[in-house]
Amino acid sequence: MKRLLLSLLLFFPFMFPMPALAQAYPSKPVRLIVPFPAGGPADIFGRGLAQGMSESLGQPVIVENVGGVGGVLGVDRAAKASPDGYTLALNSASTVSIAPYSLSKMPYDVKKDLALITVVVRVPEVLAVHPSLPAKDLAQLIAYAKANPGKVNFGSAGAGSITHLAGELLKAEAKIDMVHIPYKGAAPAVTDLVGGQVQMGIFDVPILLGHIRAGKLKALAITSAKRAQTLPDVPTTAELGYPNVTSDNWYGLVAPAATPADVRKRIHAAATAALRSPALIEQYAKVSGVASPGTPEDYAAFLAGEQTKWSRVVTAIGFKE
Numbered sequence: 367m368k369r370l371l372l373s374l375l376l377f378f379p380f381m382f383p384m385p386a387l388a389q390a391y392p393s394k395p396v397r398l399i400v401p402f403p404a405g406g407p408a409d410i411f412g413r414g415l416a417q418g419m420s421e422s423l424g425q426p427v428i429v430e431n432v433g434g435v436g437g438v439l440g441v442d443r444a445a446k447a448s449p450d451g452y453t454l455a456l457n458s459a460s461t462v463s464i465a466p467y468s469l470s471k472m473p474y475d476v477k478k479d480l481a482l483i484t485v486v487v488r489v490p491e492v493l494a495v496h497p498s499l500p501a502k503d504l505a506q507l508i509a510y511a512k513a514n515p516g517k518v519n520f521g522s523a524g525a526g527s528i529t530h531l532a533g534e535l536l537k538a539e540a541k542i543d544m545v546h547i548p549y550k551g552a553a554p555a556v557t558d559l560v561g562g563q564v565q566m567g568i569f570d571v572p573i574l575l576g577h578i579r580a581g582k583l584k585a586l587a588i589t590s591a592k593r594a595q596t597l598p599d600v601p602t603t604a605e606l607g608y609p610n611v612t613s614d615n616w617y618g619l620v621a622p623a624a625t626p627a628d629v630r631k632r633i634h635a636a637a638t639a640a641l642r643s644p645a646l647i648e649q650y651a652k653v654s655g656v657a658s659p660g661t662p663e664d665y666a667a668f669l670a671g672e673q674t675k676w677s678r679v680v681t682a683i684g685f686k687e
Contacts, residue, residue, distance in 0.1 A: 391451050391629050395426040399455040401440025402523065403433045403551035407570035407653070411487050411617050412456040414649050418640025423632075433551040436524030437461040438473065441620065445474040449624035451633060456486065457618050460527040463672035467680040468526035469687050482665040483619040483634050486641065487655040490590035491532060491613050492597060494574050494583040495566045496559060504586045504606045507566070511542040519545040521555035521564035525687050529555070531676065532568040532589055532613035534683045536603075539611050559583065570615050571596060572653030589613045596654045616658070616672075618665060634662065 396419070400412035409431060416427040432440035437458045444455030462476045474480065493504070499518070501507035511518045522530035525548040537544055547564050549555035552573050559567045560582050567574075571594050577583045578597065585600045589612055593602055603611040619637050621630060640646055641659035650657050660668075680686075 391632055392423050392425045394452065395428050396423065396451070397453045398427050398429050399440045399444045399453065400429055400431050401433065401437035401455065401458065401461060402431065403553045404431045405573075406523070406552040406556075407489065407572045407615075408437070408456060408458055408552075408617060410572055410653060411489075411650065411655060414646055415456065415486055415619070415637065415640055418643055418646050419633075419636045422636035422639045434524075435469075436465060436527035436530070438465050438469070438526075441480070442473040444620065445479040445622055447622055449622035449626075451621065451625050451629035454483070454619060454621050454633065457620050458528065459616050459672060459676075460523075460529075462618070462620075463669060464528060464531060464676045464680065465526050466673070467677040468531070468685055476669075479623050480620045481623050481625050481630055482662045482669065483621060483630065484637050484641070484660055484662065485658045485665050485668060486617045486619050486637070487650055488614060488616040488658050489570050489572065489653075489655045490588050490592070490594045491529070491568050491615055492571050492574055492578070492585050492594065492600065493532075493536070493566070493568045493587045493589060493603070494559070494578060494585050496562045496564070497582070497584055498562055499565045499584075501586065502584070504603070504608075507586060508540045508542055511540070511544055515543040516545060518542075518566060519547050519564050520566040520568070521547045521549055521559050522567065523552040523555055523569070524548050524550060526685070528613055528615050528676075529567065529569055531679055531683075531685070532611070533566070534685060535613065535679055536568070536608070536611050538683050539608050568613060570654075572655065575653060587611075594654045595651070618669075630662075 402408040420427045441461045447453035520533045578585045588602045638659040641657045647657045
């Protein structure tokens with residue numbers, strides 16, 4: 367029987383279409399690129415998603431951290447990977463809604479090179495300072511910065527990242543002069559913030575929460591429309607008189623644009639199933655993240671709004687790298 371089937375395959379290949387012969391997806395481990403160093407908020411959310419997707423796909427989803435250029439390098443690696451569904455990326459807001467307008471040269475085209483799968487999570491950011499800075503609230507920080515132009519610095523996850531533009535937006539709105547110190551990811555920036563090498567930063571709540579609770583950093587404001595559940599006593603920038611200083615962060619899931627539709631559908635099903643699971647929802651909520659699964663069309667509409675918002679900010683502050 368085996369010889370017969372082999373003979374038929376060799377001499378009558380049209381009887382066995384390639385899809386029927388191909389292995390079902392996935393037949394091997396899937397790589398999820400997190401475009402920031404391990405230990406940062408993107409890593410926290412990415413590893414939770416990877417674990418949840420592994421259960422649905424029946425294959426390991428292995429996280430690979432690829433930092434640099436505010437997350438752009440990692441997303442670029444995914445965009446240029448083989449479009450077979452075995453390389454995905456967790457993109458940040460910066461890499462798809464800010465970088466296209468803030469970088470002089472983009473290595474990928476968001477619309478042409480990436481397939482949007484789903485928004486993964488939305489998370490508020492918090493403005494925090496090192497205790498050595500003589501500021502107990504946002505008003506005192508701004509007053510100090512005005513009295514000491516160029517002497518206050520702030521760290522970010524990289525030039526052009528949302529953590530950078532949030533600081534630039536505060537500078538513009540409050541009319542203060544602060545020095546930007548870019549890092550290759552949020553984790554090393556926060557390490558220096560806790561150590562006092564930089565004085566201020568605006569980062570995702572999860573990466574600062576432990577340091578704030580331990581008294582190593584002072585939280586001055588939540589840069590979102592609502593207060594963070596994990597920091598209920600910290601007012602929003604809008605409450606403090608700066609309604610335009612908002613920088614909600616979010617993360618999404620993308621694949622190379624040419625990934626087959628059926629494979630994208632399988633990836634989407636696994637991702638949304640994971641994001642709707644009570645375990646992952648609870649895991650994200652503990653660090654102020656709100657799991658936000660949706661359709662690719664939902665993602666596209668949301669991204670369009672984010673690009674409009676941040677392109678205006680980039681133009682208003684005249685930033686370009």
